[in-house]
Amino acid sequence: MIKYIFVTGGVVSGLGKGITAASLGMMLKAKGLKVISQKLDPYINIDPGTMSPYQHGEVFVTEDGAETDLDLGHYERFIDENLNKYSNLTTGKVYWNVLENERKGIYKGDTVQVIPHVTNEIKKFIYAVGKKIEADVVITEIGGTIGDIESLPFIEAIRQVAYEVGRSNCLFLHVTLAPYIKSSGEVKTKPTQHSVKELQSLGISPDIIIIRSDRLLDKSHKAKIALYCNVNPDCVIENVDVDLIYEVPIMLEKSNFTKIVTRELKLTEKEPDLTVWNSMLEKARNRSKTVKIGLVGKYIKMYDTYLSVVEAITHAGIDNGAIIDIKWLDAERINSKTAKELIGDCDGIILPGGFGDRGVEGMIEAAHYCREHDIPYFGICLGMQIAVIEFSRYKAGLEGANSKEFNPDSAHKVIDIMQGQEGYENTGGSMRLGAYPCKIKEGTTLRKAYNKDRIMERHRHRYEFNNNYRDILSSHGLVLCGTSDDDTLVEAIEIKDRLFHLGVQFHPEFKSRPHKPHPIFLEFVSSALKNKQRNSVKHE
Template structure:
């Protein structure tokens, strides 16, 4: 029977519920169990697809094209599993489903209420991900903090799941904060006690408490939390700071986290196989080189806006034996006059995805500098589109070259919209989303990077495409196409063969990179930057 693990958070947000859930998933998978994870987000948006990256961080995209919370990226990177549309849902989507059911008469004229109709929809979603993936373990993270008004239906739903599936098949993990008073150096347990009291008032007794702290838990604090929160002393797990994100699972294992979960859920006590993870960590902690990468973007004020990109760079750095010195550079602060001064200390430049006209001229200045100075350049999504625009302006002489997104009246829309999308340019759900096949051009740099494969599948999130009317002019002047859609109509990659590395891809390779399986494009980019 499927076992359910629910991860809640208390005291404050940002304690690392997602990393805790992902780490636990990795450990249980290492024990030979089939693990799947999901996130329930209490906000009312339908999904994060139209939310500002400066508020929400990046939008992670699954293989089946679902726009999700960034924590799903952690789940995929740690557990090494491809998630799907059943792995993330919001209050907006829950209520949408309930209201559609009401309009269709599904409830037979009943008064529609939070209990049972909303909670039933939440439970249906929780059960669906396990059935879809035939999972032994479903790890469900509840977004927000215990006590939030918007989170109450989710807490009630998981309480009901425990009754329906059986208490012996459910485990509640509560992640809280243990602050230290600076003047006395005393670790305080009271915030955790209050948070657990709030959770218990809602009908849930946590089985395990994961205590976020900046130093080891002393015996007195552990005993106090054990007594007042009604958990065994060994179920108070220390979650302290680490140098590398991917050290977290083994840090948690110092408290026997996976063995305790195995015991509490009566799971097979298999010996875990951490060999791949251990090899990766040995590489990570023996890096003896440093490479400086400039990330030029529109949302650099919030690092989480480019979380998967920065993690993929870290993975590639580990593979190349290099620490990544990542410089966050605001595209709006770059111009042709100052570009060398701003980017001159970088060994490579990466431009990730984004939307809107703001900062585009700065991106174009950065790309021109890279192309003319032979600085390794890697463009992703918008980074490919701007590479094409820069080439059209400065090599083909089309001074007004642009994208329909930025200027629909230009005579040289090098980047244009798909015919079926016209009229839906600025609406949610109108993009090419999820995994699509890309046919690699033989002998191209892209083909070489992928080991000579004939085709690949990569995830997309965009509306606009390269305008095929410019293909011949690009090829004649040295900008070629490393990848196309199988029918040849959509450009998936551009590359400037004269430079050591000047590649743009329409897709998002960062979503498929793993710490122990780095994406080949990022590996090749970091290698080129090191050679520079």
């Protein structure tokens, strides 16, 4: 029988439900259990594909091409399992499916209602993710905060799941806040009590309460929460701030988190094997070097917007024994006069994905400065396209070279719309999405990084390298180091006589793990460290 764990949140949003769920998933997998995670999001969008990065952060893409919530990135990084289209559900998608069913006559003329039609659709989704991979445990996070009107159908659906599978096969975990009031010097438990009361009024009594706090709680606080919230005293668990998010599972284990979950769900008593995870943490704690990486973007200091990129750099830094010092660079501030000041002190530059023409000229200037001064440059998706445009203008002499996305009237559209994508430029779900194969050319930086001749990586874009410019750009030294299996698409480019100057059309950050850093990021950080060493020798 599949076991179901539901994670809800109370008092305020942003308490780390996703990290808590991911940490538990990692620990249960370390016990030898097959674990899968999913996120139920109450917003009415079909998916986050068209949502503003300012509001929602990055869009995480699964192997099968689903555009999902960024928490799925945490799940994959912690659990090291490729998630799928059943791992993220929104209110919009639920109602879309229900209305399609109604139009097709599937409900046979019934009046369509929240109960049972909407809740049945949600339950179908919850059950499907576990059956798809024959999971032992399904961990489902409910987005938002208890009390939000949008989340009510999801709360009702998980209440019904508990009834259907049996309470002994279901666990409710509630993440809530115990704020510290500085003026009185007290930790307050009342917000948690009210949040649990609200949840109980909806028919759900949490089994475990995770308390987010910036300080440890004393026994009296825990006892009060346990008493008022009807949980065992040891089921009140602290989740305090840590320096590195990958420390969270170990921190939670200090309260016997996994043992309690094991007890409540009657799971295997096998101790989790944390050898690999602890080895990664030991490396992280003993990093002795620092490397400065400039991140050029449009949404500067918006950590969630570039979440997977930042985490992937961190993973590579840990493996290279280096703390990553990220310098956030606003693309709109970079030009020929400011490039040296803004980029000159960076050991490496990374230019991640994005859409729209804002800041593009600054990005091109950043790529130009890196190529001219041999600063390691790593371009992802848009970053690869920027590298191609820069090379076309300044090395191949194609004046005004650009992407059709930024200048449809350019005489040299070296980046152009994918065949069949005309007219869909501003629509969701119409891009090249999910994992595709890529052949790697021998003797290239890309081949050195992967040590393979063929890879699978995830995509999210609709503009491509224009094949009409293959010959002229190659004749000037641009190496087409990665192509699709049939050679019709250029997947990666690089410049050979530089320490590291690489662009990839795909998004390697989605497949990086803390204990298994992505090979391109490893090679990039290693090159940045070499650049730092080279510069220090010059200065000496």
